[in-house]
Amino acid sequence: MKKRLLLLLLILSALSLHAQTGSWHAYISYYEPQQIIKGGNRLYVRASNGLYSYNLTDHSITTYDRMRQLSDTYIDRIAWNPTVKKLLIVYSNKNIDLLNEDDEVFNISSYYTHSMTYDKSVYNIYIYQQYAYLPTSFGILKLDMRKNEIAETYILKQKIWYVGISGNTIYAKTSNEVVYCASLKENLIDPGNWTVTDTWPSGIFDQSWTDWNQYLATVKTLQPGGPKYNRMGFMRFKNDVLYTSDAGLRQASQVDLDSPGTIQIFSANHEWSFLQDDIKGNFPGTESSSWQFVDMMSVDVDPLNPNHIFGGSRTGLYEFLDGKCVKYYYPDNSILQRATSSNRYVKVESVLFDANGNLWLTQSEQVNNTLLCITRDGQWLALNPTELTNNSKGLGSLQGLFLDSRGLLWLVNNMYDKPSFYCYNPQTGQIIQSYTSFENQDGITYGDETYYPRCITEDMDGNIWVGTSMGAFILEAANVYNKGSNLMQVKVPRNDGTDLADYLLANANINCIAIDGAGRKWVGTAGSGAYLISNDNLSEVHHFTFENSPLLSNVVESIAINPTTGEVYFGTDRGLCSYMGDATDSSIEMVKDNVYAFPNPVPSSYNGLITVRGLTFDADVKILTVDGRLVYQGRSNGGTFTWNGCDRSGRRVASGVYMIATATKEGKTGVVAKIAMVH
Numbered sequence: 001m002k003k004r005l006l007l008l009l010l011i012l013s014a015l016s017l018h019a020q021t022g023s024w025h026a027y028i029s030y031y032e033p034q035q036i037i038k039g040g041n042r043l044y045v046r047a048s049n050g051l052y053s054y055n056l057t058d059h060s061i062t063t064y065d066r067m068r069q070l071s072d073t074y075i076d077r078i079a080w081n082p083t084v085k086k087l088l089i090v091y092s093n094k095n096i097d098l099l100n101e102d103d104e105v106f107n108i109s110s111y112y113t114h115s116m117t118y119d120k121s122v123y124n125i126y127i128y129q130q131y132a133y134l135p136t137s138f139g140i141l142k143l144d145m146r147k148n149e150i151a152e153t154y155i156l157k158q159k160i161w162y163v164g165i166s167g168n169t170i171y172a173k174t175s176n177e178v179v180y181c182a183s184l185k186e187n188l189i190d191p192g193n194w195t196v197t198d199t200w201p202s203g204i205f206d207q208s209w210t211d212w213n214q215y216l217a218t219v220k221t222l223q224p225g226g227p228k229y230n231r232m233g234f235m236r237f238k239n240d241v242l243y244t245s246d247a248g249l250r251q252a253s254q255v256d257l258d259s260p261g262t263i264q265i266f267s268a269n270h271e272w273s274f275l276q277d278d279i280k281g282n283f284p285g286t287e288s289s290s291w292q293f294v295d296m297m298s299v300d301v302d303p304l305n306p307n308h309i310f311g312g313s314r315t316g317l318y319e320f321l322d323g324k325c326v327k328y329y330y331p332d333n334s335i336l337q338r339a340t341s342s343n344r345y346v347k348v349e350s351v352l353f354d355a356n357g358n359l360w361l362t363q364s365e366q367v368n369n370t371l372l373c374i375t376r377d378g379q380w381l382a383l384n385p386t387e388l389t390n391n392s393k394g395l396g397s398l399q400g401l402f403l404d405s406r407g408l409l410w411l412v413n414n415m416y417d418k419p420s421f422y423c424y425n426p427q428t429g430q431i432i433q434s435y436t437s438f439e440n441q442d443g444i445t446y447g448d449e450t451y452y453p454r455c456i457t458e459d460m461d462g463n464i465w466v467g468t469s470m471g472a473f474i475l476e477a478a479n480v481y482n483k484g485s486n487l488m489q490v491k492v493p494r495n496d497g498t499d500l501a502d503y504l505l506a507n508a509n510i511n512c513i514a515i516d517g518a519g520r521k522w523v524g525t526a527g528s529g530a531y532l533i534s535n536d537n538l539s540e541v542h543h544f545t546f547e548n549s550p551l552l553s554n555v556v557e558s559i560a561i562n563p564t565t566g567e568v569y570f571g572t573d574r575g576l577c578s579y580m581g582d583a584t585d586s587s588i589e590m591v592k593d594n595v596y597a598f599p600n601p602v603p604s605s606y607n608g609l610i611t612v613r614g615l616t617f618d619a620d621v622k623i624l625t626v627d628g629r630l631v632y633q634g635r636s637n638g639g640t641f642t643w644n645g646c647d648r649s650g651r652r653v654a655s656g657v658y659m660i661a662t663a664t665k666e667g668k669t670g671v672v673a674k675i676a677m678v679h
Helices: 003-015 209-222
Strands: 024-027 033-040 044-046 049-056 060-065 075-081 088-092 096-098 105-108 126-128 131-135 139-144 148-155 158-167 169-174 179-183 195-197 234-238 241-245 262-265 272-274 295-300 310-315 316-321 326-329 349-351 359-364 373-374 380-382 398-403 410-412 420-425 431-436 436-438 443-448 454-457 465-468 472-473 491-493 501-503 510-515 521-525 530-533 538-545 556-561 567-573 573-581 596-598 610-614 620-627 630-635 640-643 656-663 669-677
Touching: 033 209, 044 075, 044 209, 049 075, 075 126, 126 158, 126 573, 131 158, 158 491, 234 295, 234 556, 234 567, 241 295, 295 398, 310 359, 349 398, 359 398, 398 454, 410 454, 420 436, 420 454, 465 510, 472 510, 521 556, 596 669, 630 640
Parallel strands: 295 349, 454 510, 510 556
Antiparallel strands: 024 573, 033 044, 044 049, 049 060, 075 088, 088 096, 096 105, 126 131, 131 139, 139 148, 158 169, 169 179, 179 195, 234 241, 241 262, 262 272, 295 310, 310 316, 310 349, 316 326, 349 359, 359 373, 373 380, 398 410, 410 420, 420 431, 436 443, 454 465, 465 472, 491 501, 510 521, 521 530, 530 538, 556 567, 567 573, 596 610, 610 640, 620 630, 620 656, 656 669
């Protein structure tokens, strides 16, 4: 009997290998080696500004990220201290970590958090005994790596590039080749004890490349996993697969030009693959030395063939089949037009397939063909509504194509030149909504460069949400066909005894909005992290920032949601991370084989949320004892219900088997599942 019970528990555990609701994960690139440092029996590799280690003894690879060990993101430089056997990690924001041989991290944040008028740049690292000397723009920072603290700061008011120690003398070389020296026996905090010298030991400022030269060939054979690049300004989730591209030019700042044009794919089995990106010289128009495959701004997948993919970029349109680029479209072989006289500038900012396999795309800037369609049989159509032009030329940044539930096509012009958004009816070939300026319900006017529309989408009630540099605006479903209707801003009551209310996300600089299975809005911003807004829009469920969560950056450029698992992906300017949300797309009906709970059984050590999936929208869920006593109840978020394992009084329930009774929101009985609590 015991063997059977153990076998049952093992089977149930195997079926419950799901990410915990509320858990975070990072998907960091380790593709491009930048530093190789040998420490003990490991190679520490800084790659794509991330970190991993390779054990020379057992050949294991360990990756590091902010979710598990590190305190920050985007590593500028690393160094190994053999005396204390710790790795020094300096981040781009000048936060500092020390990593020991057991992968324990000690954070030294005082330099990062300290307010000072000097530039905090760190130009190098010099290791001596238990100390690390960091040359900075103002002098030298001395760390005691044994005590995990800043020992001293030497304000020399000089930009120090290199430090070296010989005997009892420390030398510091400035950016203009002047060398200062001082005795280690003196008070080095006093600038008066530093003097200019014309002599210093030969090679004292030389940087060692021994580890790089010795181990680079080995490192090139390693496969730590992850994407090629950390920039994921555009994401789309389809067919249980996440498709990403950099979208550097698509973002509001438009400062990160010439980003590699790779399309990255994250599969359902958590493996990364990449569409062909070595295409220079493979097609006519790509032979020129000035031509580049860069700034892939939008990606979509053929609904009739998941291996058929198109990507729009700054240099034209690319067609992929089975992972290979099979066609490159540019002005000489299509009706695409150059935004300038250069072949390098053919801005296809947005691509979108409809359900019939027709591809819609936009062109921007100095063109006549602004809105185009490639039919399923390969015919090119130039639709070109006059509203998408300014002074007879295309608007500067037409992007964000999406088809709503009515079959209407929406897009924005994210540009200072006529910021606006539009709705095009494919059936009539006409623009039915054109907003270059508008008023909200209180008569406040937006337009004339007072706002920039960044994104546009539809919620579960058919309302159109427009994310802008000034917050979120809604075109209500009832007004979609009423041209020029006012937009609404949600008002959230203050609940402070007054009748006052505040606009939802007022003045937030919004980059992206995604709707989850419960109808809630995930909002990514250009500096204040990510928000989750309730289905009724009146409450802030979460506000994730770099400071209060594992979010990699407060600049969230794109959001995509796995409708099956509820995992929410955040594409930031520092890489990709995800949060396991508690809402999935709802099922049409509840079927016994599809309604399940995990983890199941629930071990005594588990303190997270217990998740039930496969439910209909807003389903009623009751947790009952085997004799029918009510323990807990609630409603699903989309197709997901979560339970903290406690009764209605907040007490942890006892060991045993519990029944999960479900019903639709209309009261129709659903299915009953079981869950075991083990203490």
